[in-house]
Amino acid sequence: MSEAWQQRLADARANRQQTQRWRTRQVAKSNILDFAGNDYLGLSQDPRVCEAQAAGARRYGAGAGASHLVSGHLEIHDALEGALASWTGRERALLFSTGYMANIGVLQALADRHTAIFQDRLNHASLIDGAALSGARSRRFHHRDTDDLESLLSRSESTHKLVVSDGVFSMDGDIADIEALVTAAQRHNAWLMVDDAHGIGVLGDNGSGCVGSNWSSVDVPILVGTLGKALGTVGAFVAGDAELIDHLTQFSRSYVYTTAQPPAIAAATLKALAIVQEEPEHRTRLNANIAYFRREAGLRAAA
Ligand SMILES: *Cc1c(COP(=O)(O)O)cnc(C)c1O
Secondary structure, three states: OOHHHHHHHHHHHHHHHHOOOOOOOOOOOOOOOOOOOOOOOOHHHOHHHHHHHHHHHHHHOOOOOOEHHHHHOOHHHHHHHHHHHHHOOOOEEEEEOOHHHHHHHHHHHHOOOOEEEEEEOOOOHHHHHHHHHHOOEEEEEOOOOHHHHHHHHHHOOOOEEEEEEEOEOOOOOOEOOHHHHHHHHHHOOEEEEEEOOOOOOOOOOOOOOOOHHHOOOOOOOEEEEEOOOOOOOOOEEEEEOHHHHHHHHHHOHHHHOOEOOOHHHHHHHHHHHHHHHHOOHHHHHHHHHHHHHHHHOOOOOOO
């Protein structure tokens, strides 16, 4: 390695370590009680989901073999997209390989340097990165502060404004005020994008999240959900009107230029989704556990 490169890596390491931010991994053990993961309903371990994945692999193979627009879009992907769209009350849904890729793909496909993006300060890193990649002018408003958002929106002269927020915030676990975001966005002719990675499968009457069937695509035109958290598999989707989904299919580079999700994962996800829809008791139990934990830990009830 050249000396300049060695120095660069050494400096970065020293800086991280001095500021106590050096990250380490641990091999997860199976005999522990996990309070850190996102498998909120235990579906990654559900025997029915595991069997659907095994059956999916036997039927379709271990991988999709190509990107969606070439020959990797199989009937099982199509079925999953249809199920996700109707679950969230949207016209269509589009599968992505991960939530990170969905967010950078949506922002890069919709925004350019003439777009103004307004993000909550605590939004997920993939939304921050997507905005940077798009080249849009990006502003961040104070966490859950729609007054701050409104003042930024009213000062913007951009014809294309996009408001972006996590649904359930991944850092603090609090929930966006969707109603206030919808009102602010509509007042300023902005589109609203909500990334409900942590709400999907957990919140809402049918488990479709804090936006899902509560808010239509008129109010929240762009809804992102992930499959690797409560649904227990991996991947993500964007749900919205056909016009939006067509646009993403054409222009989202992280959709077009990547191998489709393994079909067995789509099969497992369809099963997990059916369980979420047919067995609300898993959500009920999760909520009871959350309430119990908060009570015993002396925490206030969740917002
Ligand atoms: C976890 C998370 C993502 C990333 O999803 P992956 O499928 O793990 O890439 C995106 N947005 C939010 C808010 C998340 O919490």
